[in-house]
Amino acid sequence: MSEEVAAPTRRRAGRPRGMVLDRELIARAALTLLAERGYSSFTMSALAKSLGVSPSALYNHVKSKQELMQWIQEIVMDGVDSTVFATLPLTEALFIWARTYRDVFAEHAPLIPLIAVLPVSDSPRTLEMYEAVAAGFSRAGYSAESTVPAIVALESFIFGSALDATAPLDIFDPGQYAGRLPEFEGALAAQRATGLNSADAAFLTGLRAIISGLLATGAADFPE
Amino acid sequence: MSEEVAAPTRRRAGRPRGMVLDRELIARAALTLLAERGYSSFTMSALAKSLGVSPSALYNHVKSKQELMQWIQEIVMDGVDSTVFATLPLTEALFIWARTYRDVFAEHAPLIPLIAVLPVSDSPRTLEMYEAVAAGFSRAGYSAESTVPAIVALESFIFGSALDATAPLDIFDPGQYAGRLPEFEGALAAQRATGLNSADAAFLTGLRAIISGLLATGAADFPE
């Protein structure tokens, strides 16, 4: 419930004595605000208010809202565990990496269309992650020319699954069309009977499938 | 180059003699405008202008821009080929279906975050598609309780891949970090040497992997 962070008395125009804002402070306030109120109400104005500052002040530190979103993406990326490739067999490492990746971006779904198109050179942490994943594939003897396609395919699945994780639980309710879709409704009932969350079941099923499919076709051998 | 569709003379306020707009006309104009100018300049104002009408006139026919986007989604969905499940073996049908699905939404990437969250009962064509795909799985003897997770997993991969297909070609250029990422840059060079488009290679690699992985684990038997 942090409406304002500081500034009990109103600041006059003109350069303040000490620096009021910096990149670290802005990014931190943005993440707090996002956690509390979500992306739909995340505006430059709301962010400025939470910092006790006028909206235009932000533009002394960040070029645009788009750039601010890139700062956030970079921080969020830190939640993805890519240390596992150094210690675990490739299959297990991919599972853990993919799960953290999907979970982290399910909380930040609006960043996904951005990332998918953002040059990786704008995001050092993304590059570090790629290096770790590529090393994992390499160590498992995976074909070098298939490594990038495999990583991109996994990421596509992860981003799509993160979007799917934000869907309402009753998204598949056929509503007024109930009774007219025998095959689909049968499958739906069978899935529901398992008691598993649909999005989670889909993610785990798909992740197992894509990982085993990738490793079955592209790996030279599996010393692990 | 169709700035205005009709209305050579300016219309006065008040109800016109014949109906000027309807759902069909609005949706068609929206698609034309999107094809010509893309989503970034797709505003209610621009759409109204292309119809020779004032922006507020649109609200007599559509509740919100969001609803209009749903009309468009419904039309775009028509480009997905789900007839193949009635005639081809499941594996081949899934390949064709997935490719048309991804291609169609690569052209309409901004719809993806919308669809991922839209109740299927709002989209009859999506439901018909699910029925066709579910029938394909069923006919191949696929486990009923695994069918919905399999479809959702495939869709997640398809949506992610459609987003990826909109990325710039040089998205993986390490820029100033060149030389510091030996494994990743090696993999990148190997992939580049194949001469294949990176997004397409990833999609085909991933699609093969996920389909074979799904059918290997969930199918009772394969009569095909």
Next chain:
DNA sequence: ACCTGAACACCGTTCAAGT
């Protein structure tokens, strides 16, 4: 019922004025 035109409540962003 269905149009126009003015108005509303926002956005992100720019910029002169102030220290």
Next chain:
DNA sequence: ACCTGAACACCGTTCAAGT
């Protein structure tokens, strides 16, 4: 250099007035 406050150029949407 770095703030405020006013202003700009948009958004989507509402609504009274008109036929």
